Amino acid sequence: MEPRLILTVALLISATVTADYIRPLPRKTLQFPWDPKPSSYPQQVHISLAGEQHMRISWITDDKSSPSIVEYGTSPGRYDTAAQGESTFYNYMLYRSGKIHHTVIGPLEHNTVYFYRCGGQGLELQFKTPPSQFPITFAVAGDLGQTGWTKSTLDHIDQCKYDVHLLPGDLSYADYLQHRWDTFGNLVQPLASGRPWMVTQGNHEKESILLLKDGFASYNARWKMPFEESGSSSNLYYSFEVAGVHIIMLGSYADYDEHSDQYRWLKDDLSKVDRRRTPWLLVLFHVPWYNSNKAHQGEGNKMMAAMEPLLYAASVDIVLAGHVHAYERVKRVNNGKSDPCGAVHITIGDGGNSEGLAHKYMNPQPEWSVFREASFGHGELKIVNSTHAFWSWHRNDDDEPVKSDQIWITSLVSSECIAQNRHELRKILMAP
Numbered sequence: 001m002e003p004r005l006i007l008t009v010a011l012l013i014s015a016t017v018t019a020d021y022i023r024p025l026p027r028k029t030l031q032f033p034w035d036p037k038p039s040s041y042p043q044q045v046h047i048s049l050a051g052e053q054h055m056r057i058s059w060i061t062d063d064k065s066s067p068s069i070v071e072y073g074t075s076p077g078r079y080d081t082a083a084q085g086e087s088t089f090y091n092y093m094l095y096r097s098g099k100i101h102h103t104v105i106g107p108l109e110h111n112t113v114y115f116y117r118c119g120g121q122g123l124e125l126q127f128k129t130p131p132s133q134f135p136i137t138f139a140v141a142g143d144l145g146q147t148g149w150t151k152s153t154l155d156h157i158d159q160c161k162y163d164v165h166l167l168p169g170d171l172s173y174a175d176y177l178q179h180r181w182d183t184f185g186n187l188v189q190p191l192a193s194g195r196p197w198m199v200t201q202g203n204h205e206k207e208s209i210l211l212l213k214d215g216f217a218s219y220n221a222r223w224k225m226p227f228e229e230s231g232s233s234s235n236l237y238y239s240f241e242v243a244g245v246h247i248i249m250l251g252s253y254a255d256y257d258e259h260s261d262q263y264r265w266l267k268d269d270l271s272k273v274d275r276r277r278t279p280w281l282l283v284l285f286h287v288p289w290y291n292s293n294k295a296h297q298g299e300g301n302k303m304m305a306a307m308e309p310l311l312y313a314a315s316v317d318i319v320l321a322g323h324v325h326a327y328e329r330v331k332r333v334n335n336g337k338s339d340p341c342g343a344v345h346i347t348i349g350d351g352g353n354s355e356g357l358a359h360k361y362m363n364p365q366p367e368w369s370v371f372r373e374a375s376f377g378h379g380e381l382k383i384v385n386s387t388h389a390f391w392s393w394h395r396n397d398d399d400e401p402v403k404s405d406q407i408w409i410t411s412l413v414s415s416e417c418i419a420q421n422r423h424e425l426r427k428i429l430m431a432p
């Protein structure tokens with residue numbers, strides 16, 4: 001038999017869900033030709049929400065004297081407002097980063113296109129602010145990396161109409177090679193400079209070296225998220241609110257036991273959630289708690305034991321995770337089994353990194369697992385109103401964004417769950 005045919009047959013035999021789907025092969029890491037720019041030219045521009053009606057603009061220049069200024073306005077080429085920000089840099093062994101600028105701008109109008117320029121020069125860019133109320137659409141893709149499949153995923157996301165990108169960890173797969181953070185920053189700029197990218201950390205962000213380097217130095221310097229704005233003391237966990245949705249980004253790689261800073265912050269954050277203002281409650285972290293793939297099996301158990309009772313009592317609607325390079329959607333679950341007051345868990349670590357897909361599954365499929373498939377792709381979550389949201393997963397099938405899984409999700413606000421769990425939530429929040 002021809003090798004390609006043998007491979008195809010093998011892939012079909014190992015397929016667990018969609019027997020008619022031929023899984024594509026991994027793609028190589030992209031090569032980025034040397035593209036010299038003036039040292040003060042703003043590169044790797046990305047934006048993130050930074051508190052009510054504010055946006056953080058982040059970029060890097062080789063020139064250390066370049067100003068952290070952003071000029072912006074609602075008409076092309078006319079910047080009637082400017083803001084001054086802060087800057088940082090880091091050293092990593094022999095690598096020295098460029099000047100990393102973070103400038104918060106606002107207050108901004110909702111659902112409005114802004115034109116902006118970083119550092120007083122370079123290209124004019126534009127972004128759209130999210131709406132103030134429903135509907136709002138989130139694009140979701142984790143474990144991105146920088147391969148041909150990453151490019152395919154980003155191209156598909158670019159075709160969809162969305163307001164905010166959510167990334168549950170593992171961004172660049174730089175894996176200690178710091179210049180790969182720079183190539184990743186330039187790869188995602190066309191999307192990340194136009195819509196806020198809200199990210200949380202994965203294991204590939206850690207890059208610690210025993211006795212030499214603490215973890216997350218590059219990630220924290222480059223991908224500053226609104227942790228200060230949300231009362232957190234760490235960039236590894238924070239929250240934000242947008243158009244009736246409260247979103248909590250947790251850290252799978254920060255301490256999470258009940259005496260940890262993260263747990264204390266989470267309790268404090270949940271105590272401020274008002275489901276009349278934000279009917280939807282979403283949580284993201286990297287290592288999935290409900291995963292029937294053999295890859296990373298059981299890795300999330302400790303964090304789940306520590307935090308699931310609190311998230312359950314708080315009536316979280318949806319949990320999005322990554323880490324496993326495949327897609328899986330799970331029923332509303334709690335304590336290891338389906339539960340109508342638990343969260344819908346979705347693993348979406350299939351952005352396209354170089355490590356390839358995780359295609360070995362536990363059998364029989366657990367009762368809580370609804371749909372699982374090892375393919376690259378992305379998700380879209382359209383929250384239509386306070387009670388209904390439409391989730392769809394789009395695999396990168398032959399470079400076409402095929403809608404492969406879809407479901408309407410009803411919020412817990414429209415159920416008895418919040419009233420039912422109110423006493424338990426208060427008990428956990430009040431505990432010392």
Ligand SMILES: [Fe+2]
Nearest residue numbers: 170202203323
């Ligand atoms: Fe990971």
